[in-house]
Amino acid sequence: MALTIKKVEHLAILSRLTLTDEEKESFARQMSDILEYADKLNQLDTENIEPMVYILPALNVFREDEVIPSTPREELLANASVAEDGYFKVPKIL
Amino acid sequence: MNREYEIVVGLEVHVELKTKTKIFCSCSTEFGAEPNTQVCPGCAGFPGTLPVLNRKVVEYGIKTGLALNCEIAEMSRFDRKNYFYPDLPKAYQISQFYMPICKNGYLDIEVDGAKKRIGITRAHLEEDAGKLVHQGTITSTEYSLVDLNRGGMGLLEIVSEPDIRSAQEARAYLEKLRAVLLFAGVSDCKMQEGSLRCDANVSVRPRGQKELGTRVEIKNLNSFRALEKSIEYEASRQINAIEDGEELFQETRTWDEEKQVTRAMRSKEDAEDYRYFPDPDLAPVYVSQEWIAEVSASMPELPDQARQRLVNDCGLPDYDASILTLTPATLKFFDEAVTEYNQPKIVSNWIMGELNRLLNVNNMEIEDSRLVPGEMVKLLKLIDAGTISGKIAKTVFEEMFSTGKEPEQIIKEKGLVQISDEDTLKAMIDDIVAANPKVVEDYKNGKEKAFGFFVGQLMKATRGQANPAIVNKLLQERLSRE
Known part of the structure; x- marks a missing residue:
């Protein structure tokens, strides 16, 4: 299952990554290998098996609707690359 | 509107659920707080945090589903919708894509006395995104500011079937949906505060044609009026395009409130690719018949x-x-x-x-x-x-x-007490009758209007405070003596 350069470029756009031509080629190769490896699973007969979406035998892991104080804003914004007036500051988005 | 064409509309409505805390963390949902004061590492998307589902959100989901005549799924679960945008710090939104909590419901609406049933395809739970504040206008801005208070609030997205055939029906549907949600007590439904938001999928087709036309999604509908106007505008735009032999393509447009037009938002090349997959951080939700019965019993x-x-x-x-x-x-x-x-x-x-x-x-x-x-x-x-x-x-x-x-x-x-005292009114009537002999003549000659003139004069004299029934009676008596 070979991954095309075009597909890698599409994924790069979705991931907001800029790739060089060499990177595109090497990622295409590497990702194809990964897919091929995972593709082996398709050889298994899963006809009558429910898809597993959660690894623990748990259902309904809930919390009650009770407020816990949020993180102080200075602490929260301390992790931002840039903050201004209590906001996270980001490049303009259209 | 060209009568040769039929408008087909389906609505996607997002409602913010009225829980005290967010859907996956215990931050408050109170409206109007200072920016980024209701945020924790969880809803800020810090690595290593885990979501824990709010029971009340599920309960409200069930409640809404029952109020909208839906089937409540015994098993539902959450998926990740992946996309990059600064209002979404995790770069994915947790949403029920594959297994929504509610399916196959309906809402009965009425337009000009005609009743109609609008199908509801599904209603699913998800988290809201944060809010972007632009500096200056959206085009001149150098950067954007992000407030994550709204990020992670519990939403229910309610998707209708494309059963709506006019802007009026769309409005009636949204009004009725709002009423049901308000009565059920699951949301404030304030469009101006964003707790009720609506997107419209609009297409047109020649009357009699079975297949649906090319669908356009309109976003940014912040009022009932915007919903109605944008559908009317978009339908005529599509009809004109077809009549002119242009090709329509599936796209997302935004409603420009100022110019009252829809404008293209995203180009075809950026076609959405959300790469949904089940969120491994969240256990599936199982809703028992007992739970449904309990919620049903509490339905207002x-x-x-x-x-x-x-x-x-x-x-x-x-x-x-x-x-x-x-x-x-x-x-x-x-x-x-x-x-x-x-x-x-x-x-x-x-x-x-x-x-x-x-x-x-x-x-x-x-x-x-x-x-x-x-x-x-x-x-x-x-x-x-x-x-x-x-x-x-x-x-x-x-x-x-x-x-x-x-x-x-x-x-x-x-001093607005009504004057009902007959002597007081009689004296005033005498004055007015005496001062207007010509109108009295008119009255005697059968002019109905003349009577009204006297009533008017008396009301004027009493600044509207004369008791009308008594005035009528006294005036009749007085004039019959002329």
Whole structure:
């Protein structure tokens, strides 16, 4: 299952990554290998098996609707690359 | 609108659920807080945090589903919708894509007396995104600011079938949906605060054609009016394009409120690719029959039931009942007033007439008003007692509405008590009749208008405070002696 350069470029756009031509080629190769490896699973007969979406035998892991104080804003914004007036500051988005 | 074409609309409505905390963390959902003060490492998307589902959100999901006649899924679960945008710090939104909690419901609407059933495809739970604040205008801005207070609030997205055939039907659907959600008590549904948001999928097709036309999604619909106007605009744009032989393509457009047009938002090349997959951080949700029964038992009266009750038990016309059940606050006002004053039609007339007029003029909701049902009842009783006329009562009512004062106090302060004293009125009538011999002649010659002239003069002299019934009686007597 070979991954095309075009597909890698599409994924790069979705991931907001800029790739060089060499990177595109090497990622295409590497990702194809990964897919091929995972593709082996398709050889298994899963006809009558429910898809597993959660690894623990748990259902309904809930919390009650009770407020816990949020993180102080200075602490929260301390992790931002840039903050201004209590906001996270980001490049303009259209 | 070109009659050769049929408009086909489906609505996607997002409602913010009225829980105290967010869907996956314990941050408060209170509206209007300072930016980024209701955020924790979880809803800020810090690595290593884990979501834990709010039980109440699921309960509200079940409740809404039942109110919208949906099947409640025994098993539902959450998926990740991946996309990059700064209002979404995790770079994915947790949403029920594959297994929504509610499916296959419907809502009955009415347009110009014609009833219609609109199918509801699904309703699913998800988290809201944060809010971007742009500096300057959206095009001139150098950067954006992010407030994550709204990020992670519990939403229910309700998707209708493409059963809607006009802008009016779309509006009726959204109004009815809002009423149901308000009555069920699951959301505030304030469009201006964003707790009720609507996107419309619009296409057109030649009448009689089975296949659907190319669909366009319109975003940024912040009012019932915007919904109606944008559908009308978009449908004619599509019809014109088809008539001109242009090709339509599936796209997302935004409603430009100022110019009253829809504008293209994203190009085809950026076609959405969300790469949904089950969120491994969250256990599936199992809703037992017992849980459904429990929620069902706690369901308050819904708009259609209330409407029936007003018609059957209060003897109101169906039209009145439909207006009084648009919001639970209106119905509560009516019910409370009728408890103290058992004349439903009179109460209904005042709510639908004067009260709604004042609310509209002031752009207010009934729950924001200072007027309480008990005070309105006092006013109605003062009319019955003959203390004031119905006309003066409207003036008093307006004053009550704006000041919150009691009617008696307003009547006293403004000297509005009705003049019913016959001697006083007789003397005034004598004066007016004496001063207008020509009109008396007219009256005797059979001119009906002349009578009205005298009533008018007397009302003018008493600043509208003369008791109209007594004035009529006295004036008849007086003029018959001429």
